[in-house]
Amino acid sequence: MQYSKSTDYALHALIHLAQAEGRENIGIKPLAHSLGVSESYLSKIMSKLRQDGLVRSVTGVKGGYELARPPRDITFLDVIQVIEGRQELYVCSNLDSKQHRTYFAGPDEAPPQRHDQCLVKRVMDGAQQQMDRYLRGHTIQTVLDEAAAVRSEECSSRRTQA
Amino acid sequence: MQYSKSTDYALHALIHLAQAEGRENIGIKPLAHSLGVSESYLSKIMSKLRQDGLVRSVTGVKGGYELARPPRDITFLDVIQVIEGRQELYVCSNLDSKQHRTYFAGPDEAPPQRHDQCLVKRVMDGAQQQMDRYLRGHTIQTVLDEAAAVRSEECSSRRTQA
DNA sequence: GTTATTATGGATACTAACAATCCACAATTC
DNA sequence: GAATTGTGGATTGTTAGTATCCATAATAAC
Structure with missing residues (x-):
């Protein structure tokens, strides 16, 4: 599993x-050149970003x-x-298997379950929430700030060397 | 991006x-039957789990x-x-693009960078670490425990109804 | 030891997503 | 009107994931 190019x-x-x-x-030309990717391919991606209002x-x-919008x-x-789609990281393909009945199995005459969610999925959803929260906390501005920080650090260390 | 079946x-x-x-x-037969998947396919997966000592x-x-090993x-x-491979969620395919030079660009005669890591990758690695930590904190035993908890809750609510 | 059972590994095929390119068209500046 | 620039459709190649089949090896039961 990996994020796409x-x-x-x-x-x-x-x-x-x-x-x-x-x-x-x-323009698409300098942009594509700067990233080292073809104009035709990058234009597809930019279109998506436009359609979703970025x-x-x-x-x-x-x-x-x-x-x-502002980078922040x-x-x-x-x-x-926008690029990968709003899909869930994990989908349980076993929902109607015996497995999930054994999770919750009381006596066989048990009523329909309220807890009908797969317990594996519950864990995986938790993992995704962790990651999403982190990704929601980092913006384009974050990167800009870090870049500035790195630059100034570089400069001061260069001054120290001299 | 999604975890595989x-x-x-x-x-x-x-x-x-x-x-x-x-x-x-x-055996593979009852196992495959219980999960609702073919024996031949599941056996490949089980082989991987065996090769990696699970x-x-x-x-x-x-x-x-x-x-x-014990479920815990x-x-x-x-x-x-084991299944997806130990790959990183994000790989920066732009490392030699102009982009990364502008991040760190001091004067052009600047010395080779120590901070040669992509700043985007730094964020993405952080996200993965969040998720990995969560996934490392949940085990097969975790699911067993939750299943037991759900079961007992079911029972008690059934008792209350009666 | 023979037979039935069960996992293993190789070969193969199908499918869907991703990556990439090309071109005709529309919109805008000068 | 001409040059520039983004848009969207069509198409192609590549790769990973899904899935199946079969020959082989190992083991238990008889």
Whole structure:
């Protein structure tokens, strides 16, 4: 199980747009070149991001893309869900198997269960919630901030060396 | 992105074995039947679990599978890593793109970076760690316990009704 | 030892998702 | 009107996951 390359491209593209915030639109050409991916493929991804309201686009000369919201309001989870879809990490394909009856089995004449959710799924959903919470807490701005922090650290260490 | 059906089968199979702990080996036939999956396919999965030391197997008449460790020592993460492989959830395919140079870009004559890790990857690795920690904290025994809890709750509510 | 049973591993096939490209078209600036 | 730029449809190749079949090896029971 692994996130697709598309997600990778999308995240990096958004960061690139964020770095140019407020100045100008960025066309697919420089964007694709900067990420090292073909224009045709990246344009598909950008379209998705546009349809879901993460970026705006302008056609024609001087056109291109820009963020539709401030970087602080674009979470990693947002981006992932747009590209990968809002699907659950785990789906139990066994729901009508004997297995789940044994989980809850009282006497055979037991009434229909209220707890009809797979116990494995309960755990897996918990895991996904952990991850989602983390991804919701990190935004494009987070990366920008870290990049700035790294840069200033670099500079000071270089000054120390000299 | 989604966990494979194989992971689903593996988890349910292990729970099944755990429920029969210490009594007898369980053959592929009843196991597959109980999960609602073909014997041939499940046997591949069981082989993997054996190769990685999660179950033991005996061939021949009266053969079958049993857990190789107590249920408390088989974590969800163990099972997932055996089936899905120990791969990282996120791989940055852009490492040599302009993008990462702009993250850290001081003056162009800057020395080779120590912080050569993608900042996007840093976030994504953090997310995976959150999930892994959760999955490491839940075991086959966890499910057994919850199943018991649900059962007793069912019983008591049935008693109350009567 | 022979037979029936049971797991193992190799080979193979099918399918769906992902990755990638190309092209005709629409919108916009100059 | 011409050049530029994004959009969406169609198409193709590749890979991972799903699934099956069969020959083989190991073991218990007789």
